[in-house]
Amino acid sequence: GESVGLHLPTLSVQEGDNSIINCAYSNSASDYFIWYKQESGKGPQFIIDIRSNMDKRQGQRVTVLLNKTVKHLSLQIAATQPGDSAVYFCAERMDTGRRALTFGSGTRLQVQP
Amino acid sequence: EAGVAQSPRYKIIEKRQSVAFWCNPISGHATLYWYQQILGQGPKLLIQFQNNGVVDDSQLPKDRFSAERLKGVDSTLKIQPAKLEDSAVYLCASSLTSGKSLGEQYFGPGTRLTVT
Numbered sequence: 690g691e692s693v694g695l696h697l698p699t700l701s702v703q704e705g706d707n708s709i710i711n712c713a714y715s716n717s718a719s720d721y722f723i724w725y726k727q728e729s730g731k732g733p734q735f736i737i738d739i740r741s742n743m744d745k746r747q748g749q750r751v752t753v754l755l756n757k758t759v760k761h762l763s764l765q766i767a768a769t770q771p772g773d774s775a776v777y778f779c780a781e782r783m784d785t786g787r788r789a790l791t792f793g794s795g796t797r798l799q800v801q802p
Numbered sequence: 803e804a805g806v807a808q809s810p811r812y813k814i815i816e817k818r819q820s821v822a823f824w825c826n827p828i829s830g831h832a833t834l835y836w837y838q839q840i841l842g843q844g845p846k847l848l849i850q851f852q853n854n855g856v857v858d859d860s861q862l863p864k865d866r867f868s869a870e871r872l873k874g875v876d877s878t879l880k881i882q883p884a885k886l887e888d889s890a891v892y893l894c895a896s897s898l899t900s901g902k903s904l905g906e907q908y909f910g911p912g913t914r915l916t917v918t
Contacts, residue, residue, distance in 0.1 A: 697842055732806070732893050732909030733845065778844045789835075789858055790907065792844025 699797040708766040712779035719781035724764045728775045806910035814916045820882035827896030837893040
């Protein structure tokens with residue numbers, strides 16, 4: 690399939706290590722944030738979301754942290770596996786007005802065995 | 803549950819030609835989205851439908867792009883005439899609702915368009 694994100698920033702980690710992917714969002718009025726994973730040749734896949742009234746949310750092996758003061762979002766992946774290799778996008782949305790998702794530019798995660 | 807279906811998966815056309823993409827959302831999903839994803843960038847919303855009505859088409863280049871969802875299920879996105887800068891992956895997504903609930907969006911595999 691086609692490659693996604695040939696010129697994206699890349700994070701390279703060893704299998705078993707923890708990964709942290711960062712995202713700076715643009716709109717202080719955004720109140721809903723999502724992390725997506727996109728493998729080559731596939732559409733984005735939902736990983737985890739968080740509302741603006743929270744600062745941390747945990748899923749299976751993933752944690753999202755939200756710092757509204759500096760408009761920063763991070764995705765932590767515990768015990769990173771080769772199957773986690775993909776491009777990761779954060780997306781933001783407002784609760785009023787235009788409610789469409791706005792995606793960030795993405796980070797490529799490469800997991801070395 | 804079947805996912806969002808899109809066809810074709812790949813299309814190569816010359817500039818100034820026309821092209822159409824098809825999307826079949828997840829059964830029961832009222833909201834359908836078309837995104838354009840240029841290589842190296844995140845998806846950008848082109849148009850959003852709620853059933854067969856347009857909710858948001860503010861970023862759709864209406865001089866050359868059109869989309870319809872006549873019966874509130876399948877949708878087609880058309881480009882006429884295509885330009886070189888239209889080369890991208892066109893993603894379709896659907897969700898149960900676009901109202902005040904969050905409505906997780908499920909994406910199809912996309913159609914890779916190359917304009918030469």
